[in-house]
Amino acid sequence: MAPAARVKIKGLYGLPTKRTPVTPAVLDMLAGFFQQHKGRVLGLTGAGVSVPSGVPDYRGTNGTYRIHGEYTPILHHELVRQHASRQRYWARSFFGIRPAFKAEPNPIHYAFARLETKGFLTGLITQNVDGLHLLAGSQNVLELHGTLRHVSCLNCGYVESRDAFQHRLEELNPEWTAFWQTMARSGKEPTRRPDGDVDLPPNLRYEDFKYPMCHRCHKGHFMPTVVFFGGNVADSVRRQSYDMVDQAQALLVCGTSLATFSAYRLVKHAREQGKQVAIVNFGQTRGDGDATVKIEVPAEELLPPVARILGL
Ligand SMILES: [Zn+2]
Structure with missing residues (x-):
């Protein structure tokens, strides 16, 4: 995949910068990413994926506190x-x-679940603590910052x-x-x-x-x-997160600014191995400089239609 949508960004993480128009070419590009790496794509998700579910932001984990x-x-x-x-x-x-x-799973959670069921996605690492990926039917889910359940x-x-x-x-x-x-x-x-x-x-x-x-x-x-702010991701969870990256061929980062190091280091790890990293996030991220592709839109505008293009 050509790095056509790469966007160079300065300033604070998480602030919207230049929205990528959701054209058929952009949808096809992401669909092509899944086809090229079919069965070897690992998802890395964050709070942006649960926003359409109305998940309140009170949780106080280091992945979600308000800056x-x-x-x-x-x-x-x-x-x-x-x-x-x-x-x-x-x-x-x-x-x-x-x-x-x-809160209930939204179309992004269901799109990820279908991508896994149909063999496009190897699994998910999520920073979210709401359990919604599991509720949507995703099976191979590592909850990097634990669960409120x-x-x-x-x-x-x-x-x-x-x-x-x-x-x-x-x-x-x-x-x-x-x-x-x-x-x-x-x-x-x-x-x-x-x-x-x-x-x-x-x-x-x-x-x-x-x-x-x-x-x-x-x-x-x-x-x-x-995992609360000031706490640490357990060693076993950290090792498992690296293993999941090692076993994948490409990484799709979705709905996160990668502000927490426990998530960002996985992107670094993937890039050090020469793996492709696509980022879908409305707002700049800490990993933009590492991305092969950056698509600057809310995930709900992209993942469900891409799943449909793939026939899911
Ligand atoms: Zn006890």
Whole structure:
């Protein structure tokens, strides 16, 4: 594939620059990328893929925190060490997890699932923690920054579903549960302030929020199974991500500015091996200088029609 759509970009990552017109030639170029490397294309996805699903941006992992605005992401060590930080995190998450779990896969997720089923795609590495690729039917998915669908004990490693954990939070915090039910009946959600806090009624305070200890070891605290800002991708996950790149012939980066090093280093790794890297993202990325092809459009305008061109 000729590097016809390569765009040279300066400035901050993530800002839209020059939109690539979605012409039949651009669609054919990406379809050709899949045909040329059929069965050996690895996808690397990020937040842009879940935006059309309305996934809220509160998650606070190092792949998704907001750079602009007043929102400060919670740090890994704060959650591990500080009771007050855990209270605040679980109280916010008590509300935030519900809309997150209501989100459904969108046409980009389904296009990726079909590309894998029909043998074009070898698998996916995603920075998203929403589990939507798996819900859409993708099989070989590595969740680089973990998933919000589970929690695990910091002491013994016991893993529990976030759903089950939510029920235990509800039982421990009946006043919070009543507040949520009142809001839900009125069709509203608690108002979120720019710093990520929630507007609470006067009888509720973060300092009163209760969260359970691990019921297996009775010593440890639970954490969501995600990589927080200041935390590290587990060695086993990092190795697996490199293995997936090693086994692929080409990399398709989609819906991510590659701002996190854990994702960007995979692009570097692929290029060091001389592999082709195509980037589909509306906004510049850290990997633009490494891309064989850069297509500057939101992924939802490209992946579904390309899947159709390939007969999927
Ligand atoms: Zn435990």
